[in-house]
Amino acid sequence: MLSIFDQGPPAPCPDPFNLTAHVLRHAQDQPDKIALSLVGPTGAENWSYSDLEAAVRGTGTGLLNAGLAAGDIILMRLGNTVEFPIAYLGAIAAGLVPVPTSSQLTESETAKIIADLSPAAVLRDPQVACADHANQIDIKTLDSMRALPACAYDLGDPDRLAYIVYTSGTSGKPRAVAHAHRAIWARQMMVDGWYGLRNTDRLLHAGAFNWTYTLGTGLMDPWTIGATALIPQPGTDPSTLGWLLARHKATIFAAAPGVYRKILQSDDAMELPDLRHGLCAGEKLSPLLHKTWKDRSGTDLFEAFGMSECSTFVSSCPDHPARGEALGRPQVGRRVAIVGPDGPVPQGTEGTIAIHRSDPGLMLGYLNAPKDTKARFQGDWFLTGDQGAMAVDGQITYLGRADDMMNAGGYRVSPVEVETALTAHPGITQVGAAAVEVKPDTYIIAAFYTGPKELTAQDLQSFASDRLARYKQPRAYIYMDALPTGANNKLLRRALPAYFKG
Template sequence: MNLAERLRAAAERLGGRTVLTLDREELSYRALEVMSARMGVLLRRRGIRPGDRVAVMLPNVPEFAVVYYGALRMGAVVVPLDPLLKRREIAAYLDDSAARLVIAWHAYAETVEAGTAGTRADYMFVVPGEFRRLLRTMPPDHDAAVRAADDTAVILYSAGTTGRAKGIELTHANLGSNADTAARMLALGVDDVVLGALPLYHAFGQTCALNATIWAGGRLTLLPRFEAGRALEVIRRDGVTVFHGVPAMYIALLDQPGVSDLSLLRVCASGGAALPLDVLRAYETRYGCPIIEGYGLSETSPLSASNRGGAGRRVGSIGRPVREVEMRVVGDDGRELPHGEIGEIVVRGPNVMKGYWNDPAATAEAVRDGWFHTGDLGREDDDGFFFLVDRRRDVIIRAGYTVYPREVEEVLYEHPAVRQAAVVGFRHPEVGEEIGAVVVLRAPASAEDLRLWVKERVAAYKYPRRVRFVDEMPTSPTGKILKRALGLTFTVPDDAGGPLAQARNQPS
């Protein structure tokens, strides 16, 4: 089983139909198949053998798909990296994965050269015209290397929000089954145009946008950098029918004035982080397009559950497990809890990772008896719908009381002046942990306004005692707010600058 076989099958069936678009540039299924077949030969001539790791540092450009499927075709393991990584980060990932080669976008040449120094990795740079001329000198080899279902296809590095980033091994079977599930969930077909605004080096964009679109024979129109106004232009210009986004993208779209007809947009999918209820309702009301909220982690390829549309939909729920996947809510002893009780969500199925690269201890801690322990707290209702409460590590214990930040954030999002909100705990000598809120505003409001707003709507121990305003939230590539960085803003005096260099802190 080789994931690249799916591209070859699609090319045989669809031939000259467009698979990738970037502005005026188009690539057909047949062209992508041939270019990836040439890419496999190029890698072999560079000394790459089946099982070798090949790091890929490319933005959302057609060349990403060429390199990705070319490397998989010849049996290599793809290590997708954020193109914006710095020298030290590049060196750390290359050392950990023992990558033999880095294929990077030409704009990052200087950083990549510095990052590979002292590692075993060689490098090559993708300059669009030159890259294609180079590929044309290679004879295409359309035969994909034979790979077992549990052979590693991709090593994804976690964002490292809780410490050292770990390499997540996803197999050909993991990625193939999850792409098929995503395509079925959204009823993707050959007439669909999917907006590729999510980074392709991340599990969400890679599985649900790139692989699922090719699985279904659709077309992916790429957006190298998400800007709400630009995204709306591309949606209208290319007739986009399916939009995958993270909460930050939906929030940005809501701030766009004068949006014209988006009637071709058939369905939207949200993932990467919990979508605030107020944002979901406002988006669906304004755009008239349903949002299907998915749940999962990179370790689950990533899709595990989905709040599908229709009469059975539960607003605020992450839905039910997707096809062939099981989910439970368990207590600290690992036993399943009764419906309605809050515990840790665990997942089992063909989407669960092979393990953490070269880290058997972390793998054994995360995957027990086939169940992946997500670290997310949630509950299940009597009808089998799951509700995400919060990340276990984000829960605040204030004077013995448990506070779930997401509950407080939902109240903040209801305030008309709030664009984004994050609630974090910080050390306090009297209550152990105190509650702080970091807010991005869309209209004038004071810290006292927001404190009172929340205080009137939740129990007295839950409202934020301190509020800080910033211009922009620090986020991961998938739009998750980096709460560790925000928590540090409350460890400095109110008259001092916080560690968010780009933020304009306004202490309460």
């Protein structure tokens, strides 16, 4: 049997359609319910569904009154505040095309984006770096728009452009990923296939407002089904999130693995009577971290795999937990395969994780880059660039990015496999594996790790030899105070070789 998961397509997206109208549809039947709660140690700032919709649609009106027209691209240079999702959804409600970007980008990086997109306007917090642009709308002006009359929802073809996000991809060069309004419709497959989300849930997401993971999983998806979204107030110490979960009666928690790790560094007892389970994405969840969380919190974690081009489409969930070291299985409604040079490979064979071009969550393409878009397809399959293997039940084991794969002595080795084996060591907190050059054209596998104290190479080699084939075992072990991570606490494997000193 070939490595193809296909249990039929999802229901078609309605036509005409508007992404924001779909997200805020429950403002009509539950106007007084809390949609958003900004939680902190002393209380919460609450937004009802009716207040949220009024602010969003008022902002849509304000943007149109500012001379913008449907189809115009708007660059978002806003901080970790509620203005971010309100402006984002307000723009889409009015038919504009927002481009959410990280507040950590430098002025020179934003100059390249402005040159690439030619946006009609920039929504700007003066505290956030941004290159010059002739039409900047400041945060004070944005806030004043909330009180304006509601804009009409710009309904139209669900395949039309709705928003753009930037991804570095495998090349390291940022690319503009164009998404259609239908992308939000596709996210309904995640409600059962990953979240196990109900309209009675209170989902706390640990990320910042201006992170797309937060924007989707933490805000829009709960609102789409009428649940309550909880977001920590800016500046919240990650180590206090366990207390916030209990204090504000969160039933689901979503975060990157690094956040779970920081919470577990505290010795405080974890009393979470309302929490049903946690959600994890952004990097591979280690078995040890998973077990430690379950032991300490009494709740399970469900992991997901996705990318900017298609959000998450492989996941575990309460109804279908991951088996062994697998990620989970494709969500029902997705058509996913493991492909090799000649197409889908036999079950159990390593290949590239791919999703069918018919998926409603798949991007429209890379903006102004048709050749780059075409290069990502093999026939009808969009190639993610990540390696995996599919079992007979559809469960997929993640084997790392194709460009992360290590080659030592002629053997290709997944860093994830090495990291998973070593993380089981009781003296290791976190580990990253990478191939390092020890002399010209000669590479070995090195393991970079953190823990309470440095371990002996003999101890680590003995531990690895019981769990990994000889060619997969690291030849060097480097103890570090902390591993290099990105803004979202995701391990930067490409940065590891620079820490190897011979």
